[in-house]
Amino acid sequence: MTLITQGAEAHLYKTTFLSPAHPAALKIRPSKPYRHPILDRRLTRQRVLQEARCMARLVREGVNVPGVLGVDWDLGSIESWKKEGGGEGGEAGAGAGAGAGAWILMEWIPGCVVRVVISRWEKFVARGGAQLETSAEAEGEREKEKIRGLLRRVGAAVGALHKAGVVHGDLTTSNLILRGVDEEEGEEGWKDGEEPNLEGEVVLIDFGLASQSIQDEDRAVDLYVLERAFGSTHPRTEPLFGEVLEGYRASYRGAGSVLKRLEDVRMRGRKKSMLG
Ligand SMILES: Nc1ncnc2c1ncn2[C@@H]1O[C@H](COP(=O)(O)OP(=O)(O)OP(=O)(O)O)[C@@H](O)[C@H]1O
Ligand SMILES: [Mg+2]
Known part of the structure:
Protein backbone atom coordinates (compact mmCIF):
# COMPACT_ATOMS: atom_id res chain seq x y z
CA MET A 1 0.00 0.00 0.00
CA THR A 2 1.20 3.49 -0.83
CA LEU A 3 0.19 6.41 1.35
CA ILE A 4 -1.25 9.14 -0.88
CA THR A 5 -2.44 11.71 1.63
CA GLN A 6 -2.68 11.96 5.37
CA GLY A 7 -5.18 14.65 6.27
CA ALA A 8 -6.49 15.56 9.68
CA GLU A 9 -9.53 13.38 9.16
CA ALA A 10 -8.55 10.56 6.86
CA HIS A 11 -5.58 8.67 5.44
CA LEU A 12 -5.71 7.66 1.81
CA TYR A 13 -3.77 4.69 0.44
CA LYS A 14 -3.39 3.31 -3.04
CA THR A 15 -3.74 -0.45 -3.00
CA THR A 16 -5.24 -3.19 -5.16
CA PHE A 17 -8.48 -5.13 -5.08
CA LEU A 18 -8.68 -8.87 -5.90
CA SER A 19 -5.85 -8.70 -8.43
CA PRO A 20 -2.73 -6.56 -8.80
CA ALA A 21 -4.19 -5.24 -12.03
CA HIS A 22 -7.06 -3.53 -10.18
CA PRO A 23 -5.91 -0.46 -8.29
CA ALA A 24 -8.13 0.72 -5.45
CA ALA A 25 -8.22 3.60 -3.00
CA LEU A 26 -8.43 2.79 0.71
CA LYS A 27 -9.69 5.64 2.86
CA ILE A 28 -9.12 5.08 6.54
CA ARG A 29 -10.65 7.20 9.28
CA PRO A 30 -8.67 6.52 12.41
CA SER A 31 -10.40 7.06 15.71
CA LYS A 32 -9.73 10.30 17.53
CA PRO A 33 -8.11 9.53 20.85
CA TYR A 34 -9.12 12.90 22.32
CA ARG A 35 -12.81 12.17 21.78
CA HIS A 36 -14.94 10.16 24.13
CA PRO A 37 -14.67 6.58 22.80
CA ILE A 38 -18.40 5.93 22.51
CA LEU A 39 -19.09 9.27 20.86
CA ASP A 40 -16.07 8.80 18.61
CA ARG A 41 -17.25 5.41 17.38
CA ARG A 42 -20.70 6.72 16.73
CA LEU A 43 -19.46 9.73 14.75
CA THR A 44 -16.90 7.76 12.75
CA ARG A 45 -19.44 5.10 11.93
CA GLN A 46 -22.02 7.69 10.92
CA ARG A 47 -19.62 9.50 8.64
CA VAL A 48 -18.26 6.44 6.87
CA LEU A 49 -21.72 4.95 6.36
CA GLN A 50 -23.06 8.23 5.06
CA GLU A 51 -20.11 8.53 2.70
CA ALA A 52 -20.46 4.99 1.34
CA ARG A 53 -24.24 5.26 0.96
CA CYS A 54 -23.98 8.54 -0.93
CA MET A 55 -21.39 7.11 -3.29
CA ALA A 56 -23.36 3.94 -3.92
CA ARG A 57 -26.45 5.99 -4.64
CA LEU A 58 -24.57 8.28 -7.03
CA VAL A 59 -23.11 5.33 -8.94
CA ARG A 60 -26.65 4.00 -9.38
CA GLU A 61 -27.77 7.40 -10.65
CA GLY A 62 -24.97 7.42 -13.19
CA VAL A 63 -23.00 10.29 -11.60
CA ASN A 64 -19.23 10.21 -12.07
CA VAL A 65 -17.93 9.04 -8.69
CA PRO A 66 -15.69 6.10 -7.66
CA GLY A 67 -17.51 2.80 -7.13
CA VAL A 68 -17.57 1.45 -3.56
CA LEU A 69 -15.84 -1.94 -3.18
CA GLY A 70 -16.16 -2.39 0.55
CA VAL A 71 -16.68 -0.66 3.86
CA ASP A 72 -16.07 -1.38 7.54
CA TRP A 73 -17.46 1.11 10.01
CA ASP A 74 -16.39 -0.51 13.23
CA LEU A 75 -12.77 -1.58 13.36
CA GLY A 76 -13.10 -1.08 17.11
CA SER A 77 -14.81 -4.39 17.61
CA ILE A 78 -11.88 -6.26 16.07
CA GLU A 79 -9.36 -4.34 18.14
CA SER A 80 -11.08 -4.92 21.47
CA TRP A 81 -11.75 -8.50 20.47
CA LYS A 82 -8.01 -8.96 20.01
CA LYS A 83 -7.23 -7.23 23.28
CA GLU A 84 -9.70 -9.43 25.07
CA GLY A 85 -7.70 -12.46 23.99
CA GLY A 86 -9.91 -13.34 21.04
CA GLY A 87 -13.46 -14.45 21.39
CA GLU A 88 -14.34 -14.68 25.08
CA GLY A 89 -16.33 -11.75 26.31
CA GLY A 90 -15.96 -10.06 22.97
CA GLU A 91 -19.37 -8.45 23.08
CA ALA A 92 -18.86 -6.60 26.32
CA GLY A 93 -15.42 -5.46 25.26
CA ALA A 94 -16.66 -4.17 21.95
CA GLY A 95 -19.23 -2.02 23.68
CA ALA A 96 -16.82 -0.25 25.96
CA GLY A 97 -13.49 -0.23 24.12
CA ALA A 98 -12.13 2.66 22.09
CA GLY A 99 -12.64 2.23 18.35
CA ALA A 100 -9.75 2.01 15.93
CA GLY A 101 -11.69 3.74 13.20
CA ALA A 102 -13.32 2.78 9.93
CA TRP A 103 -12.52 2.46 6.25
CA ILE A 104 -13.92 2.56 2.73
CA LEU A 105 -12.35 0.74 -0.20
CA MET A 106 -13.21 2.28 -3.54
CA GLU A 107 -12.36 2.26 -7.19
CA TRP A 108 -9.10 4.05 -7.94
CA ILE A 109 -9.55 6.97 -10.33
CA PRO A 110 -6.39 7.39 -12.41
CA GLY A 111 -5.87 11.06 -13.00
CA CYS A 112 -4.99 14.27 -11.30
CA VAL A 113 -6.93 16.51 -8.92
CA VAL A 114 -8.33 19.62 -10.61
CA ARG A 115 -6.44 21.83 -8.13
CA VAL A 116 -3.13 20.62 -9.57
CA VAL A 117 -4.32 20.81 -13.17
CA ILE A 118 -5.42 24.43 -12.76
CA SER A 119 -2.15 25.35 -10.99
CA ARG A 120 -0.24 23.88 -13.92
CA TRP A 121 -2.33 25.89 -16.30
CA GLU A 122 -1.78 29.08 -14.30
CA LYS A 123 1.98 28.47 -14.37
CA PHE A 124 1.93 27.77 -18.07
CA VAL A 125 -0.01 30.93 -18.76
CA ALA A 126 2.21 33.02 -16.46
CA ARG A 127 5.19 31.99 -18.60
CA GLY A 128 3.65 33.13 -21.84
CA GLY A 129 1.40 35.58 -20.01
CA ALA A 130 1.78 38.35 -22.59
CA GLN A 131 -0.03 36.28 -25.20
CA LEU A 132 -2.99 35.69 -22.96
CA GLU A 133 -3.36 39.31 -21.94
CA THR A 134 -3.57 40.50 -25.56
CA SER A 135 -6.77 38.72 -26.41
CA ALA A 136 -6.15 39.26 -30.11
CA GLU A 137 -3.55 36.49 -29.94
CA ALA A 138 -5.10 33.33 -31.31
CA GLU A 139 -2.83 31.29 -29.05
CA GLY A 140 -4.10 33.00 -25.90
CA GLU A 141 -7.70 32.56 -26.96
CA ARG A 142 -7.19 28.89 -27.64
CA GLU A 143 -5.70 28.39 -24.15
CA VAL A 154 -16.71 21.06 -13.39
CA GLY A 155 -20.04 22.92 -13.24
CA ALA A 156 -21.79 20.13 -15.13
CA ALA A 157 -20.39 17.53 -12.70
CA VAL A 158 -21.74 19.47 -9.71
CA GLY A 159 -25.07 19.83 -11.54
CA ALA A 160 -25.28 16.08 -12.09
CA LEU A 161 -24.63 15.53 -8.39
CA HIS A 162 -27.36 17.97 -7.36
CA LYS A 163 -29.77 16.53 -9.89
CA ALA A 164 -29.28 13.15 -8.22
CA GLY A 165 -30.38 14.66 -4.89
CA VAL A 166 -27.02 14.93 -3.15
CA VAL A 167 -25.11 17.97 -1.93
CA HIS A 168 -21.37 17.52 -1.44
CA GLY A 169 -20.69 19.65 1.63
CA ASP A 170 -16.99 20.21 0.88
CA LEU A 171 -16.60 21.24 -2.75
CA THR A 172 -13.04 22.27 -3.53
CA THR A 173 -10.80 21.66 -6.52
CA SER A 174 -9.00 18.99 -4.43
CA ASN A 175 -12.19 16.95 -4.34
CA LEU A 176 -12.46 16.72 -8.13
CA ILE A 177 -10.27 14.39 -10.20
CA LEU A 178 -9.64 14.87 -13.89
CA ARG A 179 -9.66 11.29 -15.10
CA GLY A 180 -6.79 10.16 -17.28
CA VAL A 181 -4.52 13.13 -16.69
CA ASP A 182 -1.00 12.33 -15.56
CA GLU A 183 -0.91 11.39 -11.90
CA GLU A 184 2.66 12.29 -11.05
CA GLU A 185 3.67 15.83 -10.37
CA GLY A 186 7.03 17.21 -11.35
CA GLU A 187 9.65 15.38 -13.43
CA GLU A 188 7.76 12.16 -14.13
CA GLY A 189 4.49 13.54 -15.34
CA TRP A 190 4.20 17.16 -16.22
CA LYS A 191 7.27 19.28 -16.92
CA ASP A 192 7.22 22.75 -15.50
CA GLY A 193 6.02 25.18 -18.13
CA GLU A 194 4.73 22.47 -20.45
CA GLU A 195 1.22 22.85 -21.82
CA PRO A 196 -0.97 20.94 -19.34
CA ASN A 197 -3.59 18.44 -20.42
CA LEU A 198 -7.08 19.69 -19.55
CA GLU A 199 -9.01 16.88 -21.21
CA GLY A 200 -10.82 14.10 -19.40
CA GLU A 201 -13.92 13.41 -17.34
CA VAL A 202 -14.41 15.26 -14.07
CA VAL A 203 -14.95 12.76 -11.23
CA LEU A 204 -16.27 13.87 -7.84
CA ILE A 205 -14.66 12.41 -4.70
CA ASP A 206 -14.68 12.83 -0.91
CA PHE A 207 -18.29 12.48 0.26
CA GLY A 208 -17.43 12.58 3.96
CA LEU A 209 -19.64 15.64 4.47
CA ALA A 210 -22.25 14.90 1.80
CA SER A 211 -25.98 14.67 2.48
CA GLN A 212 -29.22 14.15 0.65
CA SER A 213 -31.00 17.36 -0.25
CA ILE A 214 -32.90 18.93 -3.08
CA GLN A 215 -33.24 22.34 -1.39
CA ASP A 216 -32.12 25.38 -3.39
CA GLU A 217 -30.47 26.73 -0.25
CA ASP A 218 -28.27 23.65 0.30
CA ARG A 219 -27.36 23.49 -3.36
CA ALA A 220 -26.52 27.19 -3.45
CA VAL A 221 -24.30 26.85 -0.37
CA ASP A 222 -22.48 24.00 -2.13
CA LEU A 223 -21.72 26.33 -5.05
CA TYR A 224 -20.76 29.14 -2.71
CA VAL A 225 -18.24 26.93 -0.90
CA LEU A 226 -16.69 26.03 -4.26
CA GLU A 227 -16.62 29.67 -5.33
CA ARG A 228 -14.84 30.72 -2.14
CA ALA A 229 -12.37 27.85 -2.33
CA PHE A 230 -11.71 28.69 -5.95
CA GLY A 231 -10.99 32.33 -5.17
CA SER A 232 -8.39 31.49 -2.56
CA THR A 233 -6.75 28.55 -4.39
CA HIS A 234 -6.73 29.89 -7.95
CA PRO A 235 -6.78 33.70 -7.85
CA ARG A 236 -5.56 33.93 -11.46
CA THR A 237 -8.39 31.79 -12.76
CA GLU A 238 -11.08 33.27 -10.51
CA PRO A 239 -12.30 35.72 -13.19
CA LEU A 240 -13.36 32.66 -15.19
CA PHE A 241 -15.41 31.10 -12.36
CA GLY A 242 -18.56 32.19 -14.17
CA GLU A 243 -17.90 29.30 -16.57
CA VAL A 244 -18.45 26.84 -13.72
CA LEU A 245 -21.83 28.43 -13.10
CA GLU A 246 -22.67 28.35 -16.81
CA GLY A 247 -21.83 24.65 -16.96
CA TYR A 248 -24.04 24.18 -13.89
CA ARG A 249 -26.91 26.18 -15.36
CA ALA A 250 -27.02 24.00 -18.44
CA SER A 251 -26.91 20.73 -16.53
CA TYR A 252 -30.43 20.33 -15.11
CA ARG A 253 -33.80 22.05 -14.92
CA GLY A 254 -33.66 23.35 -11.37
CA ALA A 255 -30.28 25.03 -11.80
CA GLY A 256 -31.61 28.50 -12.58
CA SER A 257 -33.35 28.98 -9.25
CA VAL A 258 -30.29 27.66 -7.40
CA LEU A 259 -28.14 30.29 -9.11
CA LYS A 260 -30.62 32.96 -8.03
CA ARG A 261 -30.39 31.70 -4.48
CA LEU A 262 -26.60 31.80 -4.75
CA GLU A 263 -26.84 35.59 -4.94
CA ASP A 264 -28.58 35.68 -1.53
CA VAL A 265 -25.99 33.33 -0.08
CA ARG A 266 -23.18 35.58 -1.32
CA MET A 267 -24.88 38.63 0.17
CA ARG A 268 -25.17 36.92 3.55
CA GLY A 269 -21.54 35.89 3.28
CA ARG A 270 -20.49 39.47 2.69
CA LYS A 271 -22.56 40.81 5.60
CA LYS A 272 -21.12 38.19 7.86
CA SER A 273 -17.54 39.03 6.92
CA MET A 274 -18.29 42.74 7.47
CA LEU A 275 -19.42 41.98 11.00
CA GLY A 276 -16.18 40.05 11.46
N1 LIG B 1 -10.88 7.08 -5.59
C1 LIG B 1 -9.73 7.76 -5.68
N2 LIG B 1 -8.89 7.56 -6.70
C2 LIG B 1 -7.73 8.24 -6.79
N3 LIG B 1 -7.32 9.14 -5.89
C3 LIG B 1 -8.11 9.40 -4.85
C4 LIG B 1 -9.35 8.73 -4.68
N4 LIG B 1 -9.93 9.17 -3.54
C5 LIG B 1 -9.08 10.10 -3.04
N5 LIG B 1 -7.99 10.25 -3.80
C6 LIG B 1 -6.84 11.15 -3.54
O1 LIG B 1 -6.67 11.29 -2.14
C7 LIG B 1 -6.90 12.62 -1.70
C8 LIG B 1 -7.66 12.62 -0.38
O2 LIG B 1 -8.90 11.96 -0.51
P1 LIG B 1 -10.23 12.58 0.11
O3 LIG B 1 -10.45 13.94 -0.48
O4 LIG B 1 -11.32 11.59 -0.06
O5 LIG B 1 -9.83 12.67 1.62
P2 LIG B 1 -9.77 13.86 2.69
O6 LIG B 1 -9.92 15.18 2.02
O7 LIG B 1 -8.61 13.63 3.55
O8 LIG B 1 -11.06 13.47 3.46
P3 LIG B 1 -12.12 14.24 4.34
O9 LIG B 1 -12.20 15.67 3.80
O10 LIG B 1 -13.39 13.45 4.14
O11 LIG B 1 -11.62 14.15 5.73
C9 LIG B 1 -7.66 13.27 -2.85
O12 LIG B 1 -7.46 14.67 -2.92
C10 LIG B 1 -7.09 12.54 -4.07
O13 LIG B 1 -5.86 13.10 -4.44
MG1 LIG C 1 -10.61 15.88 0.17
Whole structure:
Protein backbone atom coordinates (compact mmCIF):
# COMPACT_ATOMS: atom_id res chain seq x y z
CA MET A 1 0.00 0.00 0.00
CA THR A 2 1.20 3.49 -0.83
CA LEU A 3 0.19 6.41 1.35
CA ILE A 4 -1.25 9.14 -0.88
CA THR A 5 -2.44 11.71 1.63
CA GLN A 6 -2.68 11.96 5.37
CA GLY A 7 -5.18 14.65 6.27
CA ALA A 8 -6.49 15.56 9.68
CA GLU A 9 -9.53 13.38 9.16
CA ALA A 10 -8.55 10.56 6.86
CA HIS A 11 -5.58 8.67 5.44
CA LEU A 12 -5.71 7.66 1.81
CA TYR A 13 -3.77 4.69 0.44
CA LYS A 14 -3.39 3.31 -3.04
CA THR A 15 -3.74 -0.45 -3.00
CA THR A 16 -5.24 -3.19 -5.16
CA PHE A 17 -8.48 -5.13 -5.08
CA LEU A 18 -8.68 -8.87 -5.90
CA SER A 19 -5.85 -8.70 -8.43
CA PRO A 20 -2.73 -6.56 -8.80
CA ALA A 21 -4.19 -5.24 -12.03
CA HIS A 22 -7.06 -3.53 -10.18
CA PRO A 23 -5.91 -0.46 -8.29
CA ALA A 24 -8.13 0.72 -5.45
CA ALA A 25 -8.22 3.60 -3.00
CA LEU A 26 -8.43 2.79 0.71
CA LYS A 27 -9.69 5.64 2.86
CA ILE A 28 -9.12 5.08 6.54
CA ARG A 29 -10.65 7.20 9.28
CA PRO A 30 -8.67 6.52 12.41
CA SER A 31 -10.40 7.06 15.71
CA LYS A 32 -9.73 10.30 17.53
CA PRO A 33 -8.11 9.53 20.85
CA TYR A 34 -9.12 12.90 22.32
CA ARG A 35 -12.81 12.17 21.78
CA HIS A 36 -14.94 10.16 24.13
CA PRO A 37 -14.67 6.58 22.80
CA ILE A 38 -18.40 5.93 22.51
CA LEU A 39 -19.09 9.27 20.86
CA ASP A 40 -16.07 8.80 18.61
CA ARG A 41 -17.25 5.41 17.38
CA ARG A 42 -20.70 6.72 16.73
CA LEU A 43 -19.46 9.73 14.75
CA THR A 44 -16.90 7.76 12.75
CA ARG A 45 -19.44 5.10 11.93
CA GLN A 46 -22.02 7.69 10.92
CA ARG A 47 -19.62 9.50 8.64
CA VAL A 48 -18.26 6.44 6.87
CA LEU A 49 -21.72 4.95 6.36
CA GLN A 50 -23.06 8.23 5.06
CA GLU A 51 -20.11 8.53 2.70
CA ALA A 52 -20.46 4.99 1.34
CA ARG A 53 -24.24 5.26 0.96
CA CYS A 54 -23.98 8.54 -0.93
CA MET A 55 -21.39 7.11 -3.29
CA ALA A 56 -23.36 3.94 -3.92
CA ARG A 57 -26.45 5.99 -4.64
CA LEU A 58 -24.57 8.28 -7.03
CA VAL A 59 -23.11 5.33 -8.94
CA ARG A 60 -26.65 4.00 -9.38
CA GLU A 61 -27.77 7.40 -10.65
CA GLY A 62 -24.97 7.42 -13.19
CA VAL A 63 -23.00 10.29 -11.60
CA ASN A 64 -19.23 10.21 -12.07
CA VAL A 65 -17.93 9.04 -8.69
CA PRO A 66 -15.69 6.10 -7.66
CA GLY A 67 -17.51 2.80 -7.13
CA VAL A 68 -17.57 1.45 -3.56
CA LEU A 69 -15.84 -1.94 -3.18
CA GLY A 70 -16.16 -2.39 0.55
CA VAL A 71 -16.68 -0.66 3.86
CA ASP A 72 -16.07 -1.38 7.54
CA TRP A 73 -17.46 1.11 10.01
CA ASP A 74 -16.39 -0.51 13.23
CA LEU A 75 -12.77 -1.58 13.36
CA GLY A 76 -13.10 -1.08 17.11
CA SER A 77 -14.81 -4.39 17.61
CA ILE A 78 -11.88 -6.26 16.07
CA GLU A 79 -9.36 -4.34 18.14
CA SER A 80 -11.08 -4.92 21.47
CA TRP A 81 -11.75 -8.50 20.47
CA LYS A 82 -8.01 -8.96 20.01
CA LYS A 83 -7.23 -7.23 23.28
CA GLU A 84 -9.70 -9.43 25.07
CA GLY A 85 -7.70 -12.46 23.99
CA GLY A 86 -9.91 -13.34 21.04
CA GLY A 87 -13.46 -14.45 21.39
CA GLU A 88 -14.34 -14.68 25.08
CA GLY A 89 -16.33 -11.75 26.31
CA GLY A 90 -15.96 -10.06 22.97
CA GLU A 91 -19.37 -8.45 23.08
CA ALA A 92 -18.86 -6.60 26.32
CA GLY A 93 -15.42 -5.46 25.26
CA ALA A 94 -16.66 -4.17 21.95
CA GLY A 95 -19.23 -2.02 23.68
CA ALA A 96 -16.82 -0.25 25.96
CA GLY A 97 -13.49 -0.23 24.12
CA ALA A 98 -12.13 2.66 22.09
CA GLY A 99 -12.64 2.23 18.35
CA ALA A 100 -9.75 2.01 15.93
CA GLY A 101 -11.69 3.74 13.20
CA ALA A 102 -13.32 2.78 9.93
CA TRP A 103 -12.52 2.46 6.25
CA ILE A 104 -13.92 2.56 2.73
CA LEU A 105 -12.35 0.74 -0.20
CA MET A 106 -13.21 2.28 -3.54
CA GLU A 107 -12.36 2.26 -7.19
CA TRP A 108 -9.10 4.05 -7.94
CA ILE A 109 -9.55 6.97 -10.33
CA PRO A 110 -6.39 7.39 -12.41
CA GLY A 111 -5.87 11.06 -13.00
CA CYS A 112 -4.99 14.27 -11.30
CA VAL A 113 -6.93 16.51 -8.92
CA VAL A 114 -8.33 19.62 -10.61
CA ARG A 115 -6.44 21.83 -8.13
CA VAL A 116 -3.13 20.62 -9.57
CA VAL A 117 -4.32 20.81 -13.17
CA ILE A 118 -5.42 24.43 -12.76
CA SER A 119 -2.15 25.35 -10.99
CA ARG A 120 -0.24 23.88 -13.92
CA TRP A 121 -2.33 25.89 -16.30
CA GLU A 122 -1.78 29.08 -14.30
CA LYS A 123 1.98 28.47 -14.37
CA PHE A 124 1.93 27.77 -18.07
CA VAL A 125 -0.01 30.93 -18.76
CA ALA A 126 2.21 33.02 -16.46
CA ARG A 127 5.19 31.99 -18.60
CA GLY A 128 3.65 33.13 -21.84
CA GLY A 129 1.40 35.58 -20.01
CA ALA A 130 1.78 38.35 -22.59
CA GLN A 131 -0.03 36.28 -25.20
CA LEU A 132 -2.99 35.69 -22.96
CA GLU A 133 -3.36 39.31 -21.94
CA THR A 134 -3.57 40.50 -25.56
CA SER A 135 -6.77 38.72 -26.41
CA ALA A 136 -6.15 39.26 -30.11
CA GLU A 137 -3.55 36.49 -29.94
CA ALA A 138 -5.10 33.33 -31.31
CA GLU A 139 -2.83 31.29 -29.05
CA GLY A 140 -4.10 33.00 -25.90
CA GLU A 141 -7.70 32.56 -26.96
CA ARG A 142 -7.19 28.89 -27.64
CA GLU A 143 -5.70 28.39 -24.15
CA LYS A 144 -8.51 30.32 -22.53
CA GLU A 145 -11.08 28.25 -24.36
CA LYS A 146 -9.51 25.08 -23.01
CA ILE A 147 -9.68 26.20 -19.40
CA ARG A 148 -13.22 27.46 -19.95
CA GLY A 149 -14.14 24.01 -21.19
CA LEU A 150 -12.70 22.40 -18.06
CA LEU A 151 -14.55 24.84 -15.80
CA ARG A 152 -17.84 24.16 -17.58
CA ARG A 153 -17.28 20.42 -17.11
CA VAL A 154 -16.71 21.06 -13.39
CA GLY A 155 -20.04 22.92 -13.24
CA ALA A 156 -21.79 20.13 -15.13
CA ALA A 157 -20.39 17.53 -12.70
CA VAL A 158 -21.74 19.47 -9.71
CA GLY A 159 -25.07 19.83 -11.54
CA ALA A 160 -25.28 16.08 -12.09
CA LEU A 161 -24.63 15.53 -8.39
CA HIS A 162 -27.36 17.97 -7.36
CA LYS A 163 -29.77 16.53 -9.89
CA ALA A 164 -29.28 13.15 -8.22
CA GLY A 165 -30.38 14.66 -4.89
CA VAL A 166 -27.02 14.93 -3.15
CA VAL A 167 -25.11 17.97 -1.93
CA HIS A 168 -21.37 17.52 -1.44
CA GLY A 169 -20.69 19.65 1.63
CA ASP A 170 -16.99 20.21 0.88
CA LEU A 171 -16.60 21.24 -2.75
CA THR A 172 -13.04 22.27 -3.53
CA THR A 173 -10.80 21.66 -6.52
CA SER A 174 -9.00 18.99 -4.43
CA ASN A 175 -12.19 16.95 -4.34
CA LEU A 176 -12.46 16.72 -8.13
CA ILE A 177 -10.27 14.39 -10.20
CA LEU A 178 -9.64 14.87 -13.89
CA ARG A 179 -9.66 11.29 -15.10
CA GLY A 180 -6.79 10.16 -17.28
CA VAL A 181 -4.52 13.13 -16.69
CA ASP A 182 -1.00 12.33 -15.56
CA GLU A 183 -0.91 11.39 -11.90
CA GLU A 184 2.66 12.29 -11.05
CA GLU A 185 3.67 15.83 -10.37
CA GLY A 186 7.03 17.21 -11.35
CA GLU A 187 9.65 15.38 -13.43
CA GLU A 188 7.76 12.16 -14.13
CA GLY A 189 4.49 13.54 -15.34
CA TRP A 190 4.20 17.16 -16.22
CA LYS A 191 7.27 19.28 -16.92
CA ASP A 192 7.22 22.75 -15.50
CA GLY A 193 6.02 25.18 -18.13
CA GLU A 194 4.73 22.47 -20.45
CA GLU A 195 1.22 22.85 -21.82
CA PRO A 196 -0.97 20.94 -19.34
CA ASN A 197 -3.59 18.44 -20.42
CA LEU A 198 -7.08 19.69 -19.55
CA GLU A 199 -9.01 16.88 -21.21
CA GLY A 200 -10.82 14.10 -19.40
CA GLU A 201 -13.92 13.41 -17.34
CA VAL A 202 -14.41 15.26 -14.07
CA VAL A 203 -14.95 12.76 -11.23
CA LEU A 204 -16.27 13.87 -7.84
CA ILE A 205 -14.66 12.41 -4.70
CA ASP A 206 -14.68 12.83 -0.91
CA PHE A 207 -18.29 12.48 0.26
CA GLY A 208 -17.43 12.58 3.96
CA LEU A 209 -19.64 15.64 4.47
CA ALA A 210 -22.25 14.90 1.80
CA SER A 211 -25.98 14.67 2.48
CA GLN A 212 -29.22 14.15 0.65
CA SER A 213 -31.00 17.36 -0.25
CA ILE A 214 -32.90 18.93 -3.08
CA GLN A 215 -33.24 22.34 -1.39
CA ASP A 216 -32.12 25.38 -3.39
CA GLU A 217 -30.47 26.73 -0.25
CA ASP A 218 -28.27 23.65 0.30
CA ARG A 219 -27.36 23.49 -3.36
CA ALA A 220 -26.52 27.19 -3.45
CA VAL A 221 -24.30 26.85 -0.37
CA ASP A 222 -22.48 24.00 -2.13
CA LEU A 223 -21.72 26.33 -5.05
CA TYR A 224 -20.76 29.14 -2.71
CA VAL A 225 -18.24 26.93 -0.90
CA LEU A 226 -16.69 26.03 -4.26
CA GLU A 227 -16.62 29.67 -5.33
CA ARG A 228 -14.84 30.72 -2.14
CA ALA A 229 -12.37 27.85 -2.33
CA PHE A 230 -11.71 28.69 -5.95
CA GLY A 231 -10.99 32.33 -5.17
CA SER A 232 -8.39 31.49 -2.56
CA THR A 233 -6.75 28.55 -4.39
CA HIS A 234 -6.73 29.89 -7.95
CA PRO A 235 -6.78 33.70 -7.85
CA ARG A 236 -5.56 33.93 -11.46
CA THR A 237 -8.39 31.79 -12.76
CA GLU A 238 -11.08 33.27 -10.51
CA PRO A 239 -12.30 35.72 -13.19
CA LEU A 240 -13.36 32.66 -15.19
CA PHE A 241 -15.41 31.10 -12.36
CA GLY A 242 -18.56 32.19 -14.17
CA GLU A 243 -17.90 29.30 -16.57
CA VAL A 244 -18.45 26.84 -13.72
CA LEU A 245 -21.83 28.43 -13.10
CA GLU A 246 -22.67 28.35 -16.81
CA GLY A 247 -21.83 24.65 -16.96
CA TYR A 248 -24.04 24.18 -13.89
CA ARG A 249 -26.91 26.18 -15.36
CA ALA A 250 -27.02 24.00 -18.44
CA SER A 251 -26.91 20.73 -16.53
CA TYR A 252 -30.43 20.33 -15.11
CA ARG A 253 -33.80 22.05 -14.92
CA GLY A 254 -33.66 23.35 -11.37
CA ALA A 255 -30.28 25.03 -11.80
CA GLY A 256 -31.61 28.50 -12.58
CA SER A 257 -33.35 28.98 -9.25
CA VAL A 258 -30.29 27.66 -7.40
CA LEU A 259 -28.14 30.29 -9.11
CA LYS A 260 -30.62 32.96 -8.03
CA ARG A 261 -30.39 31.70 -4.48
CA LEU A 262 -26.60 31.80 -4.75
CA GLU A 263 -26.84 35.59 -4.94
CA ASP A 264 -28.58 35.68 -1.53
CA VAL A 265 -25.99 33.33 -0.08
CA ARG A 266 -23.18 35.58 -1.32
CA MET A 267 -24.88 38.63 0.17
CA ARG A 268 -25.17 36.92 3.55
CA GLY A 269 -21.54 35.89 3.28
CA ARG A 270 -20.49 39.47 2.69
CA LYS A 271 -22.56 40.81 5.60
CA LYS A 272 -21.12 38.19 7.86
CA SER A 273 -17.54 39.03 6.92
CA MET A 274 -18.29 42.74 7.47
CA LEU A 275 -19.42 41.98 11.00
CA GLY A 276 -16.18 40.05 11.46
N1 LIG B 1 -10.88 7.08 -5.59
C1 LIG B 1 -9.73 7.76 -5.68
N2 LIG B 1 -8.89 7.56 -6.70
C2 LIG B 1 -7.73 8.24 -6.79
N3 LIG B 1 -7.32 9.14 -5.89
C3 LIG B 1 -8.11 9.40 -4.85
C4 LIG B 1 -9.35 8.73 -4.68
N4 LIG B 1 -9.93 9.17 -3.54
C5 LIG B 1 -9.08 10.10 -3.04
N5 LIG B 1 -7.99 10.25 -3.80
C6 LIG B 1 -6.84 11.15 -3.54
O1 LIG B 1 -6.67 11.29 -2.14
C7 LIG B 1 -6.90 12.62 -1.70
C8 LIG B 1 -7.66 12.62 -0.38
O2 LIG B 1 -8.90 11.96 -0.51
P1 LIG B 1 -10.23 12.58 0.11
O3 LIG B 1 -10.45 13.94 -0.48
O4 LIG B 1 -11.32 11.59 -0.06
O5 LIG B 1 -9.83 12.67 1.62
P2 LIG B 1 -9.77 13.86 2.69
O6 LIG B 1 -9.92 15.18 2.02
O7 LIG B 1 -8.61 13.63 3.55
O8 LIG B 1 -11.06 13.47 3.46
P3 LIG B 1 -12.12 14.24 4.34
O9 LIG B 1 -12.20 15.67 3.80
O10 LIG B 1 -13.39 13.45 4.14
O11 LIG B 1 -11.62 14.15 5.73
C9 LIG B 1 -7.66 13.27 -2.85
O12 LIG B 1 -7.46 14.67 -2.92
C10 LIG B 1 -7.09 12.54 -4.07
O13 LIG B 1 -5.86 13.10 -4.44
MG1 LIG C 1 -10.61 15.88 0.17
